[in-house]
Amino acid sequence: MTYWVSTILTILAIYVGISIALYYLQDYMLFKPEKLPKDFQFNYDNQKFKEYNLETRDGATINGLLFMPSGKPKGTVLYLKGNSKSIKGWGKFAVDFTRLGYNVLMGDYRGFGKSTGKRSQKAIKRDLQVIYNKMKEFTAEENIIIYGRSLGSGFAAKLASTNNPRLLILDAPYYSLTKVTARYMPFMPLSILMKYPLPTYKWLKYVQCPIHIIHGTKDKLIPFKTSVKLAQVNPKLTKLHPVIGGGHKNLNTFESYHAMLQEILEDEAKKIDLSTTSINVIHSSKKSKIKP
Numbered sequence: 394m395t396y397w398v399s400t401i402l403t404i405l406a407i408y409v410g411i412s413i414a415l416y417y418l419q420d421y422m423l424f425k426p427e428k429l430p431k432d433f434q435f436n437y438d439n440q441k442f443k444e445y446n447l448e449t450r451d452g453a454t455i456n457g458l459l460f461m462p463s464g465k466p467k468g469t470v471l472y473l474k475g476n477s478k479s480i481k482g483w484g485k486f487a488v489d490f491t492r493l494g495y496n497v498l499m500g501d502y503r504g505f506g507k508s509t510g511k512r513s514q515k516a517i518k519r520d521l522q523v524i525y526n527k528m529k530e531f532t533a534e535e536n537i538i539i540y541g542r543s544l545g546s547g548f549a550a551k552l553a554s555t556n557n558p559r560l561l562i563l564d565a566p567y568y569s570l571t572k573v574t575a576r577y578m579p580f581m582p583l584s585i586l587m588k589y590p591l592p593t594y595k596w597l598k599y600v601q602c603p604i605h606i607i608h609g610t611k612d613k614l615i616p617f618k619t620s621v622k623l624a625q626v627n628p629k630l631t632k633l634h635p636v637i638g639g640g641h642k643n644l645n646t647f648e649s650y651h652a653m654l655q656e657i658l659e660d661e662a663k664k665i666d667l668s669t670t671s672i673n674v675i676h677s678s679k680k681s682k683i684k685p
Contacts, residue, residue: 420512423544423570423589425477426505433507437484440491446507447500447524453510455520456480457500460487468536468559469496469528471552473521473545479506485674486645490540492669493658496532500524514589521552535559538658541566543615543641547591554599562605562657565641567615568594568622597626604631605657607650609639642676 435444440460447455458480470490474483480499487497502517503510510516528537537558541549546566553561570591597604604627608620617635624633634653636644644650651670 423476424502424504424512426502427477427479427481428504429479429481429506431507433481435481435484437487440484440487442484442487447520447527449510449516449520449523451510451516453503453516453520454508455500455503455510455524456507457498457524458484458487460484460491460497460499462491462494462496464494466496466532467494468538469498469532470538470540471521471525471528471549471558472497472499473539473541473549473552474499475543475545481506482676486671488669489645489651489654489671490658492666493655495538495658498524498528514591517548518551521548522555525552525556538562540564543567544570544591547593547596550593550596550600551591553602553604554596558602560603560605560657561600562607562654563593563620563623564607564644565609565612565615566593566606566620566623567591568619594623594626597623597631600627600630602630605634605653606631607634607636607644607653609636609641609644611638612641614641645671645674645676648672 501508503512542564546563
């Protein structure tokens with residue numbers, strides 16, 4: 394009897410220890426930031442952009458870039474990126490929108506790039522609302538498009554649910570971050586432990602603008618069936634766009650992806666000059682070395 398009691402207590406202690414470690418280490422597991430020195434100079438071939446720094450009420454600085462088309466902009470795309478690297482690399486995808494005549498606003502989350510401040514789900518949501526409010530100073534809200542990629546899809550859904558943008562576009566979204574984590578840790582009490590539950594499905598219920606979901610059919614990190622399920626949350630406003638054969642990080646290498654974007658933004662299909670897109674950009678999760 395003593396042996397079994399001791400074994401149960403040991404297992405319980407290990408379980409509690411893993412739970413505590415998961416709670417305190419999840420920031421390191423979830424976010425893969427690339428930090429940039431304050432004097433880092435952004436450089437993009439054939440792209441016009443401005444750098445900005447937004448001071449938050451708690452003293453943090455949110456660094457970002459505003460990419461601009463060659464002519465008068467039709468609107469502004471707020472691009473909420475994934476969980477890795479910084480806007481230094483993500484900026485290469487701005488061409489997919491500027492070529493169609495749109496501004497693209499990209500910002501680094503707290504702790505990424507040149508952005509500072511203590512990161513939390515509440516803080517990031519607050520930061521994005523401040524950025525959105527600033528956007529309305531130079532773009533009418535009916536011309537604002539929110540684009541959320543992977544991790545950014547949850548935040549994009551939340552932002553769209555409390556505002557009135559023209560469109561919401563989700564790229565490889567998750568049902569909730571708790572659900573994604575549960576695939577790898579099915580026996581952990583994640584509903585209690587997750588500091589970033591990001592329930593995309595809950596926020597989508599309150600979105601009142603058209604919703605477009607783009608997802609690769611061979612995505613191994615966030616399965617395509619996730620978007621099928623999400624498309625049923627607010628079905629009257631949602632359209633699902635499958636990229637046949639697409640994975641999680643390579644949708645931009647498919648011509649069909651660029652055709653979808655063009656059709657979504659311009660309401661019509663046209664022949665695409667792929668040389669003006671990001672089709673040859675390879676997205677890597679590896680951190681690039683920053684030369685001084």
